[in-house]
Amino acid sequence: NAGVMQNPRHLVRRRGQEARLRCSPMKGHSHVYWYRQLPEEGLKFMVYLQKENIIDESGMPKERFSAEFPKEGPSILRIQQVVRGDSAAYFCASSPSGQGSNQPQHFGDGTRLSIL
C-alpha cells in the first residue's frame, strides 16, 4: 500500500493515560501534517513536520501534545494525560518535497481516539 499509513485505526484510553498515534507518509513524501476532527466539527490543523524538524506547530495545544518526525521511522503524535475532550479523529496527511508546501496533501485513514 503506497498510501499514507496510520495506526492504530482505533485507540481507547482512560483519562490520564498517554496516547501515541503513528503516521508513515506516502512513498516519496517528506512533509507530514496532523489534523484533528472533533465530532460535528471541521478539520483543524495541528502541526507540520519535515524529517527531524517541526515547521509549524501553531495549531498544537500548548500542553500535553507533542509531535515528532524522526530521521528513521514514522511520525508520532503524542498526547499525555488524555482528557475526554481529546476524543476525536486524528488524521495525518503527507505531501511531496520540492514545492511541497503548495502540493496537495493526501490523507491517511485516521486514528479514532476514544477516552473513557
Place this chain on the structure above:
Amino acid sequence: QKEVEQNSGPLSVPEGAIASLNCTYSDRGSQSFFWYRQYSGKSPELIMSIYSNGDKEDGRFTAQLNKASQYVSLLIRDSQPSDSATYLCAVKPGTSYGKLTFGQGTILTVHP
C-alpha cells in the same frame, strides 16, 4: 469572519443533475485551493486542486477560482448517488508554510 466558509447544506440534487458547491475565503494572499470529499466515518479524499483564476476540469468535476472575489467553487456534472458525501473546501493561506484551513464542509445528497 471565518477564514473559509461553506454552506453546510444539506444540498440535495436529483441523480443526473449538476451539483454546485461554493466556498469563500478571507485571506487575499491565498495561493492554493483544494476540494476534498469525505464519506461518513472515512478520511478526506482529494478531488481537485486549483491555483490560477478560471476553470479546471477533471472528468465530471470542474473547479472554479476567482481570486478577486475570494471565491472557489466545485461543480459536479451528472451527479450520482455515490457522490453523496461531505465536500470540504481547503485553502492554503498566504502566510502558511503548509497548513491548510478547511471549511466546515457541505453535505451533498444525490437522490435517485
